[in-house]
Amino acid sequence: MSFNTERVKIGRQPVVVCELDLDFCQWVFGELHENYLLHSEDFSDAYWVGFATVTTNTDTAPDSTTTADTVSDVSAVGETGVAGAVQSFDATAEYTLSVYVKKDSATTHYPLVRLEYSGSTTEQYDCELNRDTGAYNALNDAVASDIAVEDAGDYWRVSITKQSADSANTVGSLYVAPAYSSTFGGGADGAATGGIVLWGAQAVIGGIPGEYTTTTSAAVTNGGCSASAASGSECYNTRKTCQDTARYSKTAKTYRFVQPVEGLPITVDMIPCISGKPSYAPMKITPGKGLGHRGQVQVKLRDFTYHDRGIDPYVATRSYTPEAQGTYWGKLLARNPYYRGRPMRIRTGYLGDSWDWGNFQTRLYIIDNISGPDKSGMVTITGKDPMTLLDDDRAQCPAPSTGVLAAGINSTATSFNLSPSGIGNSEYPTSGTLRIGSEEMTFSSRTADAVSGVTRAVNGTEADDHDADDVVQLAKVWSGVNVVDVIDDLLNNFVDGFDTSWIPYDQGISGPATGTDDEWDEEKGFYLSSNDITRTLSKPTGINKIISELTEQHLFNMFWHDTDQELKIHAIAPPKANAPVGAFDDDSNILADSVRLTLDEKARVSQVWVYYNRIDNTEGGKPEAYHNLYIAADLNQEDADLYGTKAVKIIYADWVPSQALAAQLAGRVLSRFYQVPKIIRFAVDAKDSDKSPSDLVSITTRFIQNEAGAREATRFEILQVDEKEAGHRAEIEALVSSFNGLYGFIGPDTLGDYSAESDANKQAYAFICPDSGVFADGSNGYKII
């Protein structure tokens, strides 16, 4: 059984999977881990015995340091290797010995990793490794289940777990032979020679290799759990039930649920308890009006009795019968109350011929709430898109300062002390901008809690007396910083839990840069290239509010793309030269009886008033608070023979520092909304549902006609895609995307005259027309915006 993301899905059955990643401690209850091998990254140390040749620090190790060694067998007669003895050996304990072996496609030699016990009876648990594929052969006393080979990036981590069969043994050791064989599976070959790269040898008591810890001259405790409750009273490997919170080590455990459809594969771990279909409230962009509506999903799941196998690691020791006590969700939520903010994925696909998660369409959300089980035995999980992490109650800039004035100051003081003691070093830089009351001030020096070199009443504010215990708020200052970098700064430094992988910005501060432009780089380098910001923010302000203002005042859409799992920035402007524009029409795409066409009368704009340059940086949002006003108007549209009325849009542009940007903002808003915009809503089959908000699409439908009654292809900007029937039908809402006038881009030198150029180039590039404003064929001239 399987899924197929082929969007033309004739006769396939859609299915929805819901995944929750909840916290889970990596340790086994009551098992402490100590690395009993010494010099774990230095195989040249005398601790390691044997005749192999060791060259130290030849390669980058899994921890990105250059500490991996090359261990070579240079003898064509017999096998050589290195061996390290387990310290404080206990023959009655089960050990797991592990070592990292670098991947290599060489077929000249294959290494052997051995766990050996000796002293009374020699036992050799051997693993022959194929460094190219990670395949292994269990040799001598080993069976396959004694061995694990974990993919660790550029390395394989080979581990062997076994307890000695002879309690009289006195020695345990790890032995590695770099050239055990010349043919994988062909047996020992003493003539084989060659080197391998090794790093991170470890011996721990217990059945898992555990987190690796470096050792030098002594064994090192590297984690584990020291709880000692009686059997049956173990934790559930969650923070709520942890009995050794100091050692709690969080990883994620994925809980997977699926719709109870026929034909699910038995081998994939998922519980068929989803009731009905997920309920989506899809994200919707609102061009020019801030951040729009957040995406949300609700999934209803049935509760049921459960045997706890697979979710309670110690189910076998419990004194109660799990399926006879409580329910799945009742127990899961009691053990995992800290679910808010954890990842939630909704995956849709089709039953097909083979199962491949790569063929699923995956949407990422953040768990907002899990309610229930209710009286009907239902649990409802609500997920919101990750932009919920920007909510004003979760993230602010600047972060609220906790320092206060140690003593009152008058309106001319240029130094003061902070309180409580020590707050200076912990919260304040050595220079910057502060706000006390409604006065902003800069300071050039801070030593411990003493602030000096204060310049009072900056940024148009007034100097004033301030009392002891008045809050000294550190301000955030941007000076000539591009709007894209301001957003990157906010997300990286002021939003907890925002994953940097969600920001497609190669030059961003999360770095390192690869040199290949990502989407934000392209937007910054194009329409937003001149949108530099100079602003002092001296009052903790919600990140959502800040970014909403930025999108409105620098005219771009910013939205969570749930299937790309990235935060997108798209400038509100004519499409770039040769930008792809999809095409929908009545025959091939638009579903029957689904079209609704409306006009958004309130969205028309004939004048744009942009107030900018605050008089007092702490006051805004009203005309008298600004030095400057820029007005752009299309008075023709107000003519009595046309719309006949004014439609004024007022923008208090606190993030617009110059007339040039105010003019750009006003011009683009006026061009975008000079007419009453059409809004179209229609449905498409799953084959066409891979569109996203902000995508452009040309729609040809009988519902949009020209004066002669012919269908007229019209370009729309998609506002929302609502997957009404998962994997089957989506409803799309789109706003007409016409800009007043003809726009083009500066073309290459190879372009000819307008009349000689192709239609494609006429659409892509700008041409200079005669003074009449029209070309010889009557076409309108281009505009510069």
Next chain:
Amino acid sequence: MPSIAYENYFTTGTVSVDSEDSDYLKENAYDWLTYPGDVWKPATSGTHYITVDMGSAVDADFWAVYGHDVDSIKLQYSSDNFAADINDVGTSVSPSGDEVIYKEFTSINARYWRLQVVKAASVSSIGLVMLGEKLTVPESVQVGFTPPTLTGGNDYMNSESEGGYFLGRSLIKNGRQFSLSFPLLTPSFIRDSWDLFIQHAEAKPFIFAWDYDNYPAEVAYCWTDKKIDVPNYHQPNFMQASLKVRARV
């Protein structure tokens, strides 16, 4: 004649396995649950066994597996816990898909039974194993009965364009549903056999083979749907029994 298989020695005997992934314990193989992931998995690929010791010799005449990912599977029995006495019951079964495996055989009396599962390239998975004595219903299915493995009965959602073209179709399969009705059962069968089956069916699933002799592959893993009808005297010397079931095949 129809067969109903509901007895399961794996739920009453002592079960052991030769290998077990700690996240997929052996108990998953006989807890009657067959959803994805509720499986027994050995820790490694290759040949493995799930064994049941009944304490003393018992009769069995069927075995079944539902929910599986194996190359082949075979039933064996022994009198010495497979030390030296190892006997196959029939030949290995190599399933082509995820169909219900159900095999009837001439009754055998043994204490130790095991299923040998083989998967060479990866670890095998077993959702449910069953072993026991089947119940043979002494009356054929009635006119109107639909064998559960026949296709059809699914729902569809079509996509048709504004211009009238076919754009796609989603198939909606939610499992099988059918009714079993036996109007001419003897009162003694009802009292001695059917009632015991109903006591099981009120709580747990079962396997139904409507005509194993002629259509051995047309079997279904069933559970009752809604209220089970109480048997009644349909004619003076015969009783009628029926039930509605949901099924996977």
